[in-house]
Amino acid sequence: MCATCGCGESEPVAHSHSQAQDANHHHPGGPVHDHAHEPRRISLEQDILAKNAEFAAGNRRLFADRGMLVLNLVSSPGSGKTTLLVQTAQALRDAFPVMVIGGDQQTARDAERIRAAGVPAVQINTGKGCHLDAHGVGHALDQSLLAEGGVLFIENVGNLVCPADFDLGEAAKVVILSVTEGEDKPLKYPNMFAASRLMLLNKIDLLPHVDFDVDRCVDYARRVNPDLQILRLSARSGEGMAAWLDWVRAGQRNELSQHIDRLEADLAAARARLIHGGGEIRRTII
Amino acid sequence: MHEFSLCEGIIDAVTTQTRQQGFSRVRRVWLEIGALANVELDALRFAFEVVRANTIAAAAELDIITLPGRAWCLNCAQAIAIGELYDPCPLCGGHQWRLTGGNEMRIKELEVE
Numbered sequence: 001m002c003a004t005c006g007c008g009e010s011e012p013v014a015h016s017h018s019q020a021q022d023a024n025h026h027h028p029g030g031p032v033h034d035h036a037h038e039p040r041r042i043s044l045e046q047d048i049l050a051k052n053a054e055f056a057a058g059n060r061r062l063f064a065d066r067g068m069l070v071l072n073l074v075s076s077p078g079s080g081k082t083t084l085l086v087q088t089a090q091a092l093r094d095a096f097p098v099m100v101i102g103g104d105q106q107t108a109r110d111a112e113r114i115r116a117a118g119v120p121a122v123q124i125n126t127g128k129g130c131h132l133d134a135h136g137v138g139h140a141l142d143q144s145l146l147a148e149g150g151v152l153f154i155e156n157v158g159n160l161v162c163p164a165d166f167d168l169g170e171a172a173k174v175v176i177l178s179v180t181e182g183e184d185k186p187l188k189y190p191n192m193f194a195a196s197r198l199m200l201l202n203k204i205d206l207l208p209h210v211d212f213d214v215d216r217c218v219d220y221a222r223r224v225n226p227d228l229q230i231l232r233l234s235a236r237s238g239e240g241m242a243a244w245l246d247w248v249r250a251g252q253r254n255e256l257s258q259h260i261d262r263l264e265a266d267l268a269a270a271r272a273r274l275i276h277g278g279g280e281i282r283r284t285i286i
Numbered sequence: 287m288h289e290f291s292l293c294e295g296i297i298d299a300v301t302t303q304t305r306q307q308g309f310s311r312v313r314r315v316w317l318e319i320g321a322l323a324n325v326e327l328d329a330l331r332f333a334f335e336v337v338r339a340n341t342i343a344a345a346a347e348l349d350i351i352t353l354p355g356r357a358w359c360l361n362c363a364q365a366i367a368i369g370e371l372y373d374p375c376p377l378c379g380g381h382q383w384r385l386t387g388g389n390e391m392r393i394k395e396l397e398v399e
Contacts (some may be wrong), residue, residue: 039399042307048295048317048391131288162288165324165391190371191324194385223372223381 052166055134059169062141063152067259069252070152072168074192075176076185077158080202082110084176084235085153089119091245096252097150101140103132103157110155120144131162134169149256151248160189171251172197179203179210183217190224198229200244205234289329292391293337299393304342309398312343316395320388322355322371355388
């Protein structure tokens with residue numbers, strides 16, 4: 001038995017397996033045999049979502065190069081994402097560029113609603129797909145969606161399960177839960193609440209009409225994610241919107257100041273190269 | 287049903303290996319899936335049977351190794367076992383812990399020929 005690959009040949013002389021492609025090799029003193037038809041094991045240790053992670057990193061570089069804040073908005077269908085986005089876009093579009101990508105299985109209705117609010121919006125139809133992925137978002141990123149110091153909202157497919165796993169290159173996931181849903185959703189769909197940085201509790205104008213225990217919901221959400229920030233608002237009445245808009249503005253300023261830091265570091269490095277290079281030129285002239 | 291997307295990722299990774307490692311058939315795929323990962327194992331097995339068709343892994347069997355949920359409790363400064371993402375620390379009853387294992391979704395190994 002060959003001790004290296006267990007290929008079944010009686011083999012007293014060590015032979016090299018360094019070339020993985022070397023499927024058909026000759027053992028010294030033995031017959032040529034074909035490894036291509038014999039079982040062998042290959043260790044991979046590779047993340048199933050590795051490819052999505054690569055595309056997400058590419059998107060993240062595009063955003064970082066422009067100092068953009070990108071938020072991935074996730075929720076059940078009907079939580080009020082599009083209404084929230086329309087109100088948010090109208091409130092912020094004069095301060096900095098606001099762009100939206102909308103993900104739905106079918107129709108461009110959401111993008112049309114958001115464009116009517118005066119900001120660029122691109123719809124991605126996932127067809128049968130239940131989530132956006134980084135590759136699809138990368139393809140949607142035309143110039144209208146990339147602006148220096150801007151904020152891009154990615155409205156994911158209404159689904160509290162699948163989008164939790166797919167990094168799109170965003171700075172943060174924002175999960176939206178409305179008070180017309182069950183207060184125990186953070187426990188029922190824990191992966192999404194664990195993956196999010198901020199939870200928006202929407203439609204609070206309807207609280208007098210529904211049996212929704214806000215404190216209990218907050219408790220459930222913090223069990224899953226003790227660091228989760230939580231804001232209560234109504235996109236329809238405007239109550240609580242100011243805190244959400246401030247949160248977005250703070251994020252935008254943070255991305256922009258990091259962008260400035262990177263640019264200043266690049267500038268300093270370029271200056272250092274110029275001075276260093278200039279010194280050499282002078283020496284050459286002398 | 288993002289299990290279909292996950293299986294497409296698995297088949298894609300396996301097919302890439304075909305070119306690099308020179309094999310003609312995949313007999314078995316070992317996955318490591320954390321107990322707290324956002325994956326339904328029955329759906330994953332079903333999706334794998336659909337997605338593997340007409341690929342190099344058309345007859346491949348799927349072996350799923352489940353990895354336990356583990357965390358580090360910040361209050362207790364100790365490693366703890368976690369069964370669900372909303373579980374309290376079994377020692378102090380708090381939720382201030384950080385997951386250290388149990389959300390893996392990895393292709394561990396292939397058997398090929």
